[in-house]
Amino acid sequence: GAVVSQHPSRVICKSGTSVKIECRSLDFQATTMFWYRQFPKKSLMLMATSNEGSKATYEQGVEKDKFLINHASLTLSTLTVTSAHPEDSSFYICSATSPGAGRVRFFGPGTRLTVL
Amino acid sequence: GESVGLHLPTLSVQEGDNSIINCAYSNSASDYFIWYKQESGKGPQFIIDIRSNMDKRQGQRVTVLLNKTVKHLSLQIAATQPGDSAVYFCAENSNTGNQFYFGTGTSLTVIP
Numbered sequence: 001g002a003v004v005s006q007h008p009s010r011v012i013c014k015s016g017t018s019v020k021i022e023c024r025s026l027d028f029q030a031t032t033m034f035w036y037r038q039f040p041k042k043s044l045m046l047m048a049t050s051n052e053g054s055k056a057t058y059e060q061g062v063e064k065d066k067f068l069i070n071h072a073s074l075t076l077s078t079l080t081v082t083s084a085h086p087e088d089s090s091f092y093i094c095s096a097t098s099p100g101a102g103r104v105r106f107f108g109p110g111t112r113l114t115v116l
Numbered sequence: 117g118e119s120v121g122l123h124l125p126t127l128s129v130q131e132g133d134n135s136i137i138n139c140a141y142s143n144s145a146s147d148y149f150i151w152y153k154q155e156s157g158k159g160p161q162f163i164i165d166i167r168s169n170m171d172k173r174q175g176q177r178v179t180v181l182l183n184k185t186v187k188h189l190s191l192q193i194a195a196t197q198p199g200d201s202a203v204y205f206c207a208e209n210s211n212t213g214n215q216f217y218f219g220t221g222t223s224l225t226v227i228p
Contacts, residue, residue, distance in 0.1 A: 004159075032214075043205060043218045044160070057214075093159050103148050103209055105216060107159035 002098040003027055006108035013084055014116055021079045021111045023094030029074035030096035034105065035067075038091040050077040050094075084115040128225045135193040137222045139206035142187060146208040146217075151180060151191045154221070155202045163191070163204075193224075201226045 003026040013019050023033055031052045036044040048069050049057040056069035066088075068080040081088050091112055095105040129135045141149075147168040152160035166173045166180045166189075173180050179192040189206050203221045 006159075034216075041221075043220050046215060049214055095159075102165075103211075104150065104162055104165060105207075106162060107152075110157070110159045112157070 002101055002104075002106045004094060004096055004106050004108040006092075006094060006111050008111060009109060010112045010114075012114045012116065015085050016083055018080055018082045019084055019113060021081070021092055021094075021113075023077045023079070023096075023108055025075045025096050025098070028096075028098045030077075030098070031074060033071060033077040033094055033096045035069060035077075035079050036093045036095065036107075038093060038110075040091075044093065047079075052077075081113065084113070086115045089113055089115045125220065126223045126225070128227055129196050131198060131226050131228050132195055135191075135196045135200070135224060135226075137191045137193075137204050137206075137224065139189040139191075139219050140187060141189065141206070141208045141217075141219075143208060143210060143217070144187065145210040145212065147211055148209045149180070149182065149189050150207045150209075150216070151178075151189075152205045152207060152218075153200075153202045154205060160205060196224075196226050198226045198228055200224060 005024045007022045033050040035047045038044050047062045050069045050071040052071045058064045071077040091110050093110040095107040150165040151163040153163050154160045164175045164178050164180050166182050177194045181190045203223050205221045206219045207216045209216045
């Protein structure tokens with residue numbers, strides 16, 4: 001149980017385009033999902049907390065207009081990187097907590113974004 | 117702010133030996149800790165967790181030890197196998213906040 005999926009697993013795009021990344025909880029409902037960013041050989045950095053049916057809460061220094069988050073249902077949250085630039089290239093990972101599993105956060109497999 | 121750091125960025129062990137990965141945390145309010153394993157190009161995988169009302173917790177081939185006095189956490193892997201090669205992160209959380217603070221990670225390499 002508590003499986004989190006992401007799509008796509010890898011995306012390459014041109015500078016200036018927008019990219020949407022999906023995060024799904026496959027076997028549970030997640031009222032809250034979390035989006036992380038990870039640079040090579042670095043730790044995970046929390047970008048925002050995605051709340052179903054309401055606005056996301058962004059961490060300090062994360063541009064909300066740059067990284068649009070939508071949590072339209074209890075099993076789906078999306079992160080859209082708008083007007084992507086090479087410095088947005090990174091590994092984006094979502095996570096969620098599962099009811100009954102306490103505070104454990106289960107992570108998706110990640111999405112590798114490369115902006116040319 | 118809170119910080120979680122690891123004493124050793126890399127660790128190499130012989131197959132079959134035991135591994136010990138250490139983690140220091142600074143937030144005395146943290147009451148919940150998780151160890152994650154991350155293989156290259158994949159998302160973190162839950163290994164084991166421990167609450168602050170415990171000093172030790174065991175799983176399959178893994179043991180987590182918590183020393184609240186010195187704010188130290190360790191992950192012990194018994195009979196380390198090549199499949200254990202990965203980066204290991206500790207993460208801390210307090211029940212008053214949503215934020216999980218991750219350590220910088222320790223890269224474990226198992227030598228066959």
